[in-house]
Amino acid sequence: MHTLEFENVTKRYRHEVVVDDLTFTVLPGRVTGFLGPNGAGKSTAMKILLDLVKPDHGHATIGGKRYRDMADPARSVGVVLEPNAFHPGRSGRNHLRVLADGAGIDPRRISHMLDAVELTHAADRHVGGYSLGMRQRLGLAAALLGDPPVLVLDEPGNGLDPQGVRWLRDLLRQRAAEGGTVLVSSHLLAEVEHLADEVVVLNHGRLVVTGELSALRQAGTSVRTLGADRLTMMLRAAGALVHTGGEGELVVRGLAISEIGDRALAAGIALHELTPQAGSLEDLFLDWTTDDSAAESRGSVHENERTAVPV
Numbered sequence: 314m315h316t317l318e319f320e321n322v323t324k325r326y327r328h329e330v331v332v333d334d335l336t337f338t339v340l341p342g343r344v345t346g347f348l349g350p351n352g353a354g355k356s357t358a359m360k361i362l363l364d365l366v367k368p369d370h371g372h373a374t375i376g377g378k379r380y381r382d383m384a385d386p387a388r389s390v391g392v393v394l395e396p397n398a399f400h401p402g403r404s405g406r407n408h409l410r411v412l413a414d415g416a417g418i419d420p421r422r423i424s425h426m427l428d429a430v431e432l433t434h435a436a437d438r439h440v441g442g443y444s445l446g447m448r449q450r451l452g453l454a455a456a457l458l459g460d461p462p463v464l465v466l467d468e469p470g471n472g473l474d475p476q477g478v479r480w481l482r483d484l485l486r487q488r489a490a491e492g493g494t495v496l497v498s499s500h501l502l503a504e505v506e507h508l509a510d511e512v513v514v515l516n517h518g519r520l521v522v523t524g525e526l527s528a529l530r531q532a533g534t535s536v537r538t539l540g541a542d543r544l545t546m547m548l549r550a551a552g553a554l555v556h557t558g559g560e561g562e563l564v565v566r567g568l569a570i571s572e573i574g575d576r577a578l579a580a581g582i583a584l585h586e587l588t589p590q591a592g593s594l595e596d597l598f599l600d601w602t603t604d605d606s607a608a609e610s611r612g613s614v615h616e617n618e619r620t621a622v623p624v
């Protein structure tokens with residue numbers, strides 16, 4: 314079982330901080346969606362985990378070890394990074410053969426993986442003539458070739474057709490069910506919604522939210538009160554992420570509904586509505602990563618627990 318750990322990881326390019334004091338854990342047996350707007354630092358963080366980029370501070374480990382110190386990284390960690398680098402004049406089958414040779418992987422896995430990603434029909438064609446989706450399938454075949462317990466996949470769904478997306482989802486869920494550790498970045502929020510058990514959300518290189526997706530989705534509470542300003546202040550001080558609408562409407566995340574009610578009662582604030590809200594991942598994502606809420610949530614926080622926690 315391999316846990317992935319990022320501890321206070323920071324990376325600067327020139328004067329720009331692209332990964333900013335990032336600390337989070339990715340658990341085995343779960344699919345973890347790695348989300349954030351373009352340029353948030355997801356790929357850089359993944360490359361740091363894989364020792365392809367050197368952090369300025371902190372470190373990232375896989376099962377307690379740096380990637381470079383792992384005994385058998387090619388068979389322990391399956392990787393898809395963008396863009397997939399293939400020798401265009403090599404066939405898909407030969408590409409896998411070279412990888413299998415290099416990593417001491419049983420060559421029988423090659424046909425098996427070509428079948429699994431449904432590329433057998435094109436296996437002997439040059440990769441230079443593959444479509445984007447075919448290259449993505451080949452990249453996945455390469456990542457899975459050594460049957461690794463850890464998968465680190467940057468936008469693996471890019472270019473896949475709906476059948477491919479479903480296949481990928483089933484595969485990743487199965488890997489996690491077998492105890493694998495799966496970290497997968499994606500822009501396809503509807504897809505992540507069906508795929509991920511956990512999410513880690515970055516914005517401007519910083520961790521904005523991490524937690525169990527089901528808990529995060531239930532974490533919103535709609536509140537209506539005449540004491541909105543006072544309640545907002547109190548709830549933010551208690552670590553909640555609060556969005557204010559018009560006419561005394563609030564949406565509160567990161568605090569249990571009972572706690573909101575209890576705190577309002579203790580402060581003598583009458584509530585006219587207190588309703589659990591299940592947001593779509595897209596709504597939540599926009600809340601977390603539009604800059605106002607990111608700044609709010611950064612200001613509002615606390616321990617990184619195993620539940621829904623804006624940080």
Ligand SMILES: Nc1ncnc2c1ncn2[C@@H]1O[C@H](COP(=O)(O)OP(=O)(O)OP(=O)(O)O)[C@@H](O)[C@H]1O
Nearest residue numbers: 326327329331349350351352353354355356357358
């Ligand atoms: N080698 C590099 N040199 C300079 N800047 C870089 C380098 N690699 C990444 N960056 C910058 O770091 C920031 C984070 O990029 P990164 O690719 O990690 O983001 P991302 O979250 O993966 O984005 P996307 O969703 O668009 O793939 C961006 O501003 C990018 O321009």
